[in-house]
Amino acid sequence: MTCDSARELISPLLDAELDAVQASEVERHMQTCVACAELKFEYLQLRERVRADAPYYSATEELRARIDRALRQAASAEDRPRAPWGWIAFASAAGFAAALLLAFVLGPNFFHSERAGGDLIAQEVVSSHVRSLMAGHLIDVRSSDQHTVKPWFAGKLDFSPKVKDLAPQGYGLTGGRLDYLDGRPVAGLVFQRRQHVINLFVWPSQAQSGSRLSTFAITGFNIVHWSEAGLTYWAVSDLNAAELREFAQLYSE
Amino acid sequence: MADTIAFAQFEKAVMPHLHAAYNLARWLLRDHHDAEDAVQDAYLRAFRFFDSFDGVDARAWLLAIVRNRCRSVLGQSSRRADVAEFDERVHTADDSVSGPESGALRNAEILSLRTCIDHLPAEYREVVILRELEQMSYKEIAVAAAVPVGTVMSRLARARIRLKDCITARVRGVAR
Numbered sequence: 001m002t003c004d005s006a007r008e009l010i011s012p013l014l015d016a017e018l019d020a021v022q023a024s025e026v027e028r029h030m031q032t033c034v035a036c037a038e039l040k041f042e043y044l045q046l047r048e049r050v051r052a053d054a055p056y057y058s059a060t061e062e063l064r065a066r067i068d069r070a071l072r073q074a075a076s077a078e079d080r081p082r083a084p085w086g087w088i089a090f091a092s093a094a095g096f097a098a099a100l101l102l103a104f105v106l107g108p109n110f111f112h113s114e115r116a117g118g119d120l121i122a123q124e125v126v127s128s129h130v131r132s133l134m135a136g137h138l139i140d141v142r143s144s145d146q147h148t149v150k151p152w153f154a155g156k157l158d159f160s161p162k163v164k165d166l167a168p169q170g171y172g173l174t175g176g177r178l179d180y181l182d183g184r185p186v187a188g189l190v191f192q193r194r195q196h197v198i199n200l201f202v203w204p205s206q207a208q209s210g211s212r213l214s215t216f217a218i219t220g221f222n223i224v225h226w227s228e229a230g231l232t233y234w235a236v237s238d239l240n241a242a243e244l245r246e247f248a249q250l251y252s253e
Numbered sequence: 254m255a256d257t258i259a260f261a262q263f264e265k266a267v268m269p270h271l272h273a274a275y276n277l278a279r280w281l282l283r284d285h286h287d288a289e290d291a292v293q294d295a296y297l298r299a300f301r302f303f304d305s306f307d308g309v310d311a312r313a314w315l316l317a318i319v320r321n322r323c324r325s326v327l328g329q330s331s332r333r334a335d336v337a338e339f340d341e342r343v344h345t346a347d348d349s350v351s352g353p354e355s356g357a358l359r360n361a362e363i364l365s366l367r368t369c370i371d372h373l374p375a376e377y378r379e380v381v382i383l384r385e386l387e388q389m390s391y392k393e394i395a396v397a398a399a400v401p402v403g404t405v406m407s408r409l410a411r412a413r414i415r416l417k418d419c420i421t422a423r424v425r426g427v428a429r
Contacts, residue, residue, distance in 0.1 A: 011410035015384065017391050046417055050385045053363045054370060059275035063289050067271070067296045074297055075260040212259075212301040226301070249302055253321065 001029045006036050014043055074210065121234065122216045122223050124181050129199045129221060129236040132179070132188070138197065139175035139190055149176045153187050161187040161202040161231065164251055171198065171247050181234075191247070196239040198247060205232035213248055215241060224248040263303050266311040267296070273312055273387055274319045280382045281323040281375055291326055295319040313389070313396035320379060320397060327375065369419035377412035380405055 006029040012018050013026050030037040132138045141152040150163040156178055165173040171191045179188040179201060186203035210228035217223070222241045225234050226248060235248050274295060278288035295318045299306075306314050370378060376398070383394045391405045398405065 008407075008410060011413055012391070012406050015391065015409070017406065042417055043413055046413060046420070047385065049366060049420075050370070050381065050416070053366045054382075054386060055363075055367065056272075056386050057276045057279035057288075059271045059292065060289075063275065063292065064268075064271055066289075067293050068268075070293060070297055071260070071263070071300055074300060075257070210297070210301060213304060215304075245305065249305065252301075253298075253325070 001025050003029075003033060003036060006030070006033065007039060010036065010040050010043060014040070014047060077211070119216070121182055122218055122225070125199075125201060125223055125234045125236045126218045126221050128179055128181055128188075128201065129197075132177070132190075132199060133197060138177065140177035142175040144173050144175075146173060149173065149189070152176060153178075157185060157187055159187075159204045159231065161189070162229075162251075163189060166191065166247065166250050169250050171250065193237070193239050193243060193247070196237050198235055198237040198239060198244065200251070201234040201236075202231055204230055213245060213252075215245060217241065226252055228252055259303060260300075263300055266306070266308075267299055267303075267315050270312045270315050274315055276386060277316055277319050277379065277382055278323050280370070280378060281320070282326060283371060287326060288323075291322040292319060295322045298322070310393060310396060312387075313393045316383070316387075316397035317399055320399075324375075365420060365423045369416050369423065372419060373412055373415060377408055377415065380408045381412050381416070384409055 006026050009018060009022060009026045010030075013023055018026065026036075030040060141149055143149050143152075144165060144167065146163040146165045150160065153161060153163075153176065163173070163176070167173065171193050174190045174192050176190065177188045179186050181201055182203065184203060186201050189200040189202065191198040191200065205227050211226055213224055213226045215222065215224050221236055221238055222244045223234060223236045224241075224244050224247075225232070227233060233248070233252070235244055235251070237244050239247075271292070274292045275288060278291045278295075279285065282288045282291060295315070299315055299318050302318075370381060373381065379398055380394055383389045383397055389397065391402045391409075394405045395402045400408075
C-alpha cells in the first residue's frame with residue numbers, strides 16, 4: 001500500500017469504518033511508515049480532544065416544553081374537524097353500530113366532516129387536473145421563472161401563492177393558470193416530472209396552522225394535500241405516489 | 254384519533270433526540286436563539302412528514318430535517334453563512350465552558366478547539382459533530398447529511414486535517 005492511499009484510510013480506520021482486509025493493510029503499512037504512524041497518533045489525539053473539550057449543547061427544558069406545546073397545538077388543529085368520527089371509531093362496537101344507524105337516519109349531512117369535505121375537494125382536484133390536460137388549457141402564463149409566474153397572479157387573485165421552481169430537484173416549473181375550485185378562483189401551478197404533469201392548486205384556507213401531508217388516490221391519480229401559512233395546497237398527478245409526496249415535501253420546505 | 258396515535262408514536266420516536274437536534278443546530282448556527290427556533294421548526298416539520306419516516310433510524314431522520322432547517326436559515330442570512338464573517342466575540346464571552354476546576358490555560362485550550370471547529374465550513378463541521386459528539390456511524394451520518402457514505406469519509410478526513418492544522422497554528426500563535 002502506498003503512503004498516499006494509506007493516509008486517506010487512517011481517518012476511517014480510527015472510526016472503525018474499514019473492512020478487515022483494508023484495516024490490516026493500513027496497519028501493516030504503518031508498521032514501516034513513520035509518517036503515517038504519526039498521523040494516526042495525531043488523529044487519535046485530536047479525537048480525544050474533541051470528545052473531551054467540544055461542548056455538547058443540551059436543549060433546555062423550556063425548549064422541550066415549547067416544542068411540546070407547539071406539537072400538541074398542531075396535532076389538535078388536525079384532529080378537531082374529524083373529532084366526531086374519531087370518537088365513533090374508538091367507541092364500543094355497539095356504540096359504533098348505533099352511531100352508524102343514527103348517521104343513516106339523520107342523513108349524511110349531519111356528520112359532514114372536514115374529511116368528507118376533503119374527499120369532495122380531492123375529486124374536484126382530479127377533475128380539474130384531467131380537464132386541464134384534455135382541453136389543452138394547461139397554462140396561461142408559460143414560464144419556468146418563479147419571478148414571472150408569481151407576479152402574474154397579482155390582480156387575478158386575492159392572495160399571493162408561493163411559487164417555487166424545483167427544477168434542480170427534477171420538478172421543473174412550466175407555468176401557471178387560473179382555475180376554479182372549492183367555489184373560488186385558485187392558483188394553478190404546473191410542474192413537469194419526466195413525462196408527467198403535476199398540477200398544484202393553491203388557495204386560502206381557514207386553518208391558520210399547518211397540517212401534515214395527506215395522500216389520496218382517485219381513479220389512478222395521486223393526490224397530496226397539505227396546508228401551511230393560511231394556504232391550502234393540493235398536488236395532483238399521474239406520477240407515482242412516492243415522488244409526488246417528495247415533490248410536496250420539497251415544495252413546502 | 255388516528256392523529257392522536259400518530260402523535261404518541263411521534264413523541265416516542267422523535268422526542269428522545271431533542272438534545273441531539275439542539276446540539277447540531279447550535280453548532281451549525283452558532284447562536285442559541287436561532288438554534289432553538291430552528292429545532293422547533295424542524296420538529297413541527299418532522300411531525301407533518303412523520304409518514305415519510307421509514308421507522309429505522311429516528312435520530313438520523315430528524316437530524317436530516319434539522320440540518321435542512323439550519324441550512325435554509327444560513328442561506329437566508331448570508332451575514333452568518335460566511336465563515337469569514339465569523340464573530341470572535343461570541344466565543345470569548347461565553348461562560349458555559351468555565352467550571353470551578355478549570356484554570357485559565359485549560360479554558361484557553363477549550364476555547365481554541367471550539368473556535369477551530371466553528372471556523373470549519375458548515376459541511377465539515379456537521380460531520381465532525383455527528384461523528385465525535387453523536388458518535389454516529391458513516392452510514393447514519395450519510396442519512397443525516399444527505400450525502401453518500403464516501404463523501405462522509407472524505408469530508409471527515411479533510412475536516413480532521415483542517416482542525417489539526419488550526420489547533421497547531423493557534424498553539425504557535427499563543428506561544429509567540
